[in-house]
Amino acid sequence: MKIFLKLIGSLFLCFLPGIVGGFFTADNLYIWYDMLVKPSFNPPDWVFSPVWTMLYTLMGISLFLVLNSEKSGDRAQGIVFFTIQLVLNGLWSIVFFGMHQILGAFIVIILLLIFIILSIVKFYRISKPAAYLLVPYLLWVSFAAVLNFSLYQLNI
16 A cells, blocks of 8 residues: 555656646646747647656656665666656746746756656666656647647747
8 A cells, every 4th residue: 555655656747847837838738838939849739738748757667666676776866866856847847838928938848858867877776667757748748849849949
């Protein structure tokens, strides 16, 4: 039962930035965001919800694996990096959708990428599967960074 609660807690913690960010996204998606000039590779709006659901689930499982690993040498620093990237993940929605600061959001997403990479490096030393589970997240956020920068260029 304790392991199950740890898994649920890990998943909840990883979905939290999406929940918080959703408050800022929902009110601005069809008002402000729809007015922006978008690049040709901008995905349709319906893609984001299932992708983020999958990514938050993988992140939660990754965190759970690290928390349950017997290797503890890099665990504390890995969890700190992971927590920072979670905060940056939620902050991006606030800056982009809530504050309408495309360049500020790009700065946040670059910091987010750095802390995702640091998390992967630390998690790899603890649990290789935990690190591998973060790779789709790294790829999606990398794509999102390119999209963010393109939105900035097209809308300055």
